[in-house]
Amino acid sequence: MNRTLVEFCCSLLLFTLFVSRLGLADDDSEQEAPVEYRYEIASSPDANLVYEDTYYFEIVSPESLSYTYKLRQAKNFGGSFDRQYKKIRLVIAEPVEACRKIENPLGGAVALVLRGGCSFITKSNHAESAGALAVIIADNDVDNDDHMVDMVDDETGRAVGIPSMFLMGKDGVMIRRHLMMKGLTDAIINIPVNLTGQTLGSAKLPPWTLW
Numbered sequence: 001m002n003r004t005l006v007e008f009c010c011s012l013l014l015f016t017l018f019v020s021r022l023g024l025a026d027d028d029s030e031q032e033a034p035v036e037y038r039y040e041i042a043s044s045p046d047a048n049l050v051y052e053d054t055y056y057f058e059i060v061s062p063e064s065l066s067y068t069y070k071l072r073q074a075k076n077f078g079g080s081f082d083r084q085y086k087k088i089r090l091v092i093a094e095p096v097e098a099c100r101k102i103e104n105p106l107g108g109a110v111a112l113v114l115r116g117g118c119s120f121i122t123k124s125n126h127a128e129s130a131g132a133l134a135v136i137i138a139d140n141d142v143d144n145d146d147h148m149v150d151m152v153d154d155e156t157g158r159a160v161g162i163p164s165m166f167l168m169g170k171d172g173v174m175i176r177r178h179l180m181m182k183g184l185t186d187a188i189i190n191i192p193v194n195l196t197g198q199t200l201g202s203a204k205l206p207p208w209t210l211w
Contacts (some may be wrong), residue, residue, distance in 0.1 A: 054148075055165060057110075057136075057191035058204075060087060065178050065187055067206040068195070071136065071165040074151040078124060078164035081192050085110075085133065091186040092176060093130070098123040107131035110191060112167075112175065116140040119154035124164045134163040134191065138172025145170035145209045170209050 055071040073080070089109040093102050098111070099118035111127035115137055127135035139149060151166050179187060195203060 055081070055191075056193040056195055057090075057189050058193050059090070059175070059187050059189050061188040062178065062182055062184065064182075065175055067204050068193060069167065069171050069206065069209075070148075071167055071192075072148040072150070074120065074124075074160075074164040074166070075153075077121060077151075077153045078160040079162050081134070081163050084190065084192060084194075086190050087188050088133070088191070089186040090136070090175075090189045091132075092179065093127065096176075098126045098135075100126070102126050102130040104185070105131065108133060109186065110189065111135045112172070113137050114140055114172065115149075115169075119156075120151040120164065121154045121156060121158050121160060124160040124162065125158055128160060128162045132162060134165065136165045136167050138167040138175075139169030141169040142173040143170065144168050168209065171206060174206065174208055 053073060055073055056068055057071060058068045059065040090112055091104065091106055091109045093106070093111045093113045094104045095102070096114045097117040098113040099122060102111070106127060107130075109132055111130065111132040111134070113123050113127060113135060120137060123137055124135050137151065139147075145168055147168065149166050151164060175187065179185065
């Protein structure tokens with residue numbers, strides 16, 4: 001009886017020492033410097049979205065493009081969204097680079113234009129003159145699926161009154177490609193979309209883009 005009791009006490013002591021060492025290891029790991037995320041999204045399915053100065057929009061139609069997309073607002077020009085626009089048109093500008101007067105009507109729509117050929121201010125001015133409520137400028141690097149560009153004023157003194165947003169090149173080319181395949185010139189979108197408190201698992205992300 002006494003031998004059994006001694007063995008039990010020894011086992012309990014060893015177990016206590018083992019658990020205390022685990023606790024010390026956990027304490028050490030918690031002292032590491034925290035990782036900071038800027039313009040990124042948390043990688044864990046149950047983690048909250050992490051973003052700074054970032055906007056989102058979602059495509060409602062066509063269904064093949066029905067995902068949530070990330071945008072970055074122009075750094076030092078353009079207006080801001082004062083409301084959410086639901087089920088409005090996202091229209092591909094003609095010409096797509098919008099370096100001259102846009103030929104197709106954009107009244108009550110968001111213009112989708114392509115980076116390159118002229119300044120962001122010029123593109124935004126032409127979209128605004130065509131009646132656009134906002135302009136989304138897609139990167140001309142079609143492989144860009146993870147890098148946001150800061151769009152800055154060209155210092156020509158021209159003002160832009162509408163929101164001007166940057167879209168990654170991979171998203172831009174996929175949107176244009178899907179619309180052209182279907183013989184469409186526009187998509188139906190909601191913009192901006194509030195993702196506050198949502199998780200990566202609950203957001204419907206484009207399968208070709210890594211946030």
